[in-house]
Amino acid sequence: MSQDLTRLTAAQLADGMRAGEYTSTDVTRAHLDRIEATDDVIGSFISVTPDVALATAADVDRRRAAGEDLHPFAGVPVSLKDVVVTAGIRTTAGSKMLEDWVPPYDATVYTKIKAAGLPVLGKTNMDEFAMGSTTEHSAFGPTRNPWDTTTVPGGSSGGAASSAAAFQAPLAVGTDTGGSVRQPAAFTGTVGVKPTYGSVSRYGIVAMASSLDQVGPLGRTVADAAALHQLMAGHDQRDSTSLSDGVPDFLAAVEAGARDGSLQGKRLGTIRELSADDYDEGVRAAFVSALELARKAGAEVVEVDMPSLRYALDAYYLIMPSEASSNLARYDGMRFGLRAEPETGPVTAETVMSTTRAAGFGAEVKRRILLGTYALSAGYYDAYYGSAQKVRTLVQRDLAAAFEKADVLVSPTAPTTALPFGVENDDDPMALYLGDAATIPANLAGIPGMSLPAGLANGMPVGFQLLAPAREDARLYEVGSAIEALVTDAAGAPLWAGVPTDYAAESATTSA
Amino acid sequence: MADAAAITAGQVEHLAELARIAMTSEELEKTAGDLNEILANVARVAEVATDDVPATSHPIPLTNVLRDDVVGSPLTAEQALSGAPASEDGKFLVPQILGED
Numbered sequence: 001m002s003q004d005l006t007r008l009t010a011a012q013l014a015d016g017m018r019a020g021e022y023t024s025t026d027v028t029r030a031h032l033d034r035i036e037a038t039d040d041v042i043g044s045f046i047s048v049t050p051d052v053a054l055a056t057a058a059d060v061d062r063r064r065a066a067g068e069d070l071h072p073f074a075g076v077p078v079s080l081k082d083v084v085v086t087a088g089i090r091t092t093a094g095s096k097m098l099e100d101w102v103p104p105y106d107a108t109v110y111t112k113i114k115a116a117g118l119p120v121l122g123k124t125n126m127d128e129f130a131m132g133s134t135t136e137h138s139a140f141g142p143t144r145n146p147w148d149t150t151t152v153p154g155g156s157s158g159g160a161a162s163s164a165a166a167f168q169a170p171l172a173v174g175t176d177t178g179g180s181v182r183q184p185a186a187f188t189g190t191v192g193v194k195p196t197y198g199s200v201s202r203y204g205i206v207a208m209a210s211s212l213d214q215v216g217p218l219g220r221t222v223a224d225a226a227a228l229h230q231l232m233a234g235h236d237q238r239d240s241t242s243l244s245d246g247v248p249d250f251l252a253a254v255e256a257g258a259r260d261g262s263l264q265g266k267r268l269g270t271i272r273e274l275s276a277d278d279y280d281e282g283v284r285a286a287f288v289s290a291l292e293l294a295r296k297a298g299a300e301v302v303e304v305d306m307p308s309l310r311y312a313l314d315a316y317y318l319i320m321p322s323e324a325s326s327n328l329a330r331y332d333g334m335r336f337g338l339r340a341e342p343e344t345g346p347v348t349a350e351t352v353m354s355t356t357r358a359a360g361f362g363a364e365v366k367r368r369i370l371l372g373t374y375a376l377s378a379g380y381y382d383a384y385y386g387s388a389q390k391v392r393t394l395v396q397r398d399l400a401a402a403f404e405k406a407d408v409l410v411s412p413t414a415p416t417t418a419l420p421f422g423v424e425n426d427d428d429p430m431a432l433y434l435g436d437a438a439t440i441p442a443n444l445a446g447i448p449g450m451s452l453p454a455g456l457a458n459g460m461p462v463g464f465q466l467l468a469p470a471r472e473d474a475r476l477y478e479v480g481s482a483i484e485a486l487v488t489d490a491a492g493a494p495l496w497a498g499v500p501t502d503y504a505a506e507s508a509t510t511s512a
Numbered sequence: 513m514a515d516a517a518a519i520t521a522g523q524v525e526h527l528a529e530l531a532r533i534a535m536t537s538e539e540l541e542k543t544a545g546d547l548n549e550i551l552a553n554v555a556r557v558a559e560v561a562t563d564d565v566p567a568t569s570h571p572i573p574l575t576n577v578l579r580d581d582v583v584g585s586p587l588t589a590e591q592a593l594s595g596a597p598a599s600e601d602g603k604f605l606v607p608q609i610l611g612e613d
Contacts, residue, residue, distance in 0.1 A: 102594070102595065104595065196572070197571045211571060241570070241572070310556075314553060314554040317553075329531075332532070333597060336596060338597070349609045352606075352607045353532040354532045354533060354534040355534055357531070357532055357533045357534070358534035358535065367543060370524060370528060370543055371547055371551075373531045374527055383558050386567060387557040387558045387561030388561075389567035390557075390561035390567050392567070392571075393567065393568045394560060396568060445571055446570075
């Protein structure tokens with residue numbers, strides 16, 4: 001077979017399998033081979049699960065041969081961020097605390113993926129408990145960005161994004177608490193979506209900040225992200241925060257957006273407070289040129305105000321650690337995960353807990369737990385957590401007003417392209433937090449957001465972020481697919497087609 | 513109004529006890545510095561969080577969520593214990609709870 005199956009999109013693979021051109025076993029083996037050949041350098045995966053993937057593929061092939069009615073994407077492989085709980089498959093959340101944990105149950109997302117017949121290639125690397133934006137905070141080592149292996153893939157869903165960008169998986173499941181799907185998508189030239197809060201069940205997702213966490217799809221195209229979102233979405237009795245309204249047709253929205261003239265009259269709102277000064281020159285240039293393409297295609301560009309924006313980041317960095325400190329209290333060395341005993345002194349439940357948490361958590365996780373413990377403590381609660389919740393109201397009001405003037409809000413996803421390793425400096429905790437300014441408001445307000453490629457800056461991908469009102473995820477897919485088509489036409493090829501694919505040399509930087 | 517001025521290593525030690533994380537004195541010092549820097553920034557939320565602004569605890573408003581009153585399929589005792597560091601007689605085995613010898 002001359003065709004490299006790993007270079008095809010999920011939609012193409014689904015079509016090809018339906019047409020009998022190749023089997024799911026062919027497709028799954030091709031991706032497992034690609035992982036085998038590249039993951040020593042890229043490091044997308046904490047665990048690769050060839051047996052699980054090939055068993056699913058064989059089952060799909062058998063059922064297809066028997067003429068069974070299959071899910072349209074049956075047989076298309078997928079990677080899961082290692083925060084998705086999978087019975088019988090080690091689930092670490094990127095932490096030493098769960099290094100050897102093999103869960104006894106499945107996340108609803110995994111249940112749905114299995115039911116649809118998608119082979120699971122493995123569990124992807126991430127910042128520990130999803131705390132970080134570089135994937136450097138994983139207890140299992142770094143993930144590299146296939147565009148330049150001296151740079152990070154972003155985070156916390158860095159393994160998920162690199163797996164899609166490096167052709168190791170056509171689809172990847174991530175989670176987004178403050179930008180953890182969208183920012184790595186931006187850094188790796190892929191498409192990542194944070195759905196409306198509650199669109200996808202959080203049952204069986206290792207929790208960080210429960211009022212902010214949301215599962216999201218990544219792929220190389222808007223259509224592929226839409227397909228994975230479609231498959232995962234829907235009400236779940238086991239997550240009382242999951243939306244009970246029906247799931248819109250995201251793939252129909254993608255098709256509508258791809259039609260000529262779909263942007264005619266669409267109002268794209270730029271945010272005044274996300275001023276140009278906050279972005280690297282190359283990032284701004286790529287964003288502006290993509291926006292100009294949309295304007296020429298009939299979109300109206302308007303400017304909206306978001307006066308609460310400067311406070312949104314502050315509120316996020318109070319709410320997130322507060323909720324995390326509470327959620328992570330469950331790692332007590334008693335019921336599952338690591339147990340470590342003190343070397344000296346009495347061995348009591350209390351000393352075992354303290355020793356376990358000292359040994360199992362990394363520095364960033366400890367920092368956030370202590371910050372959250374402080375913000376929630378008596379005497380400080382109103383000033384910190386209480387005030388942050390009020391800011392959340394202000395952010396929602398600003399966004400509601402902005403969506404009166406604009407159908408979607410647009411900005412660069414992140415102020416820079418992918419950063420080199422080590423820039424996230426332990427001595428300056430606020431510096432990297434500031435990179436999340438454009439993505440955080442969506443989590444505070446529960447609205448959906450997407451990052452798709454805008455173009456390149458100095459050979460590295462730039463993300464174009466779209467935000468829509470709550471429950472209007474379909475609007476992202478419509479406008480997103482229109483912009484994707486314009487950017488692809490202007491460049492003559494999809495951005496992802498230009499990613500370096502050979503990482504054999506340690507000096508992979510020069511191959512770009 | 514929060515007094516964000518200077519969290520001491522001693523206060524961090526108290527927080528670490530509350531959070532059940534054993535920390536070295538070096539870690540306590542460093543964390544005190546980190547928390548002071550972060551809080552100096554995030555304390556700004558109090559500037560706009562006036563009395564007339566209601567708090568939002570949850571991004572999408574929800575009312576009571578009920579399900580049908582039917583028996584589900586919870587974990588078996590064996591499954592629940594499968595990841596336990598230690599277990600005995602179908603129960604979690606934990607160190608002594610009280611500190612006396």
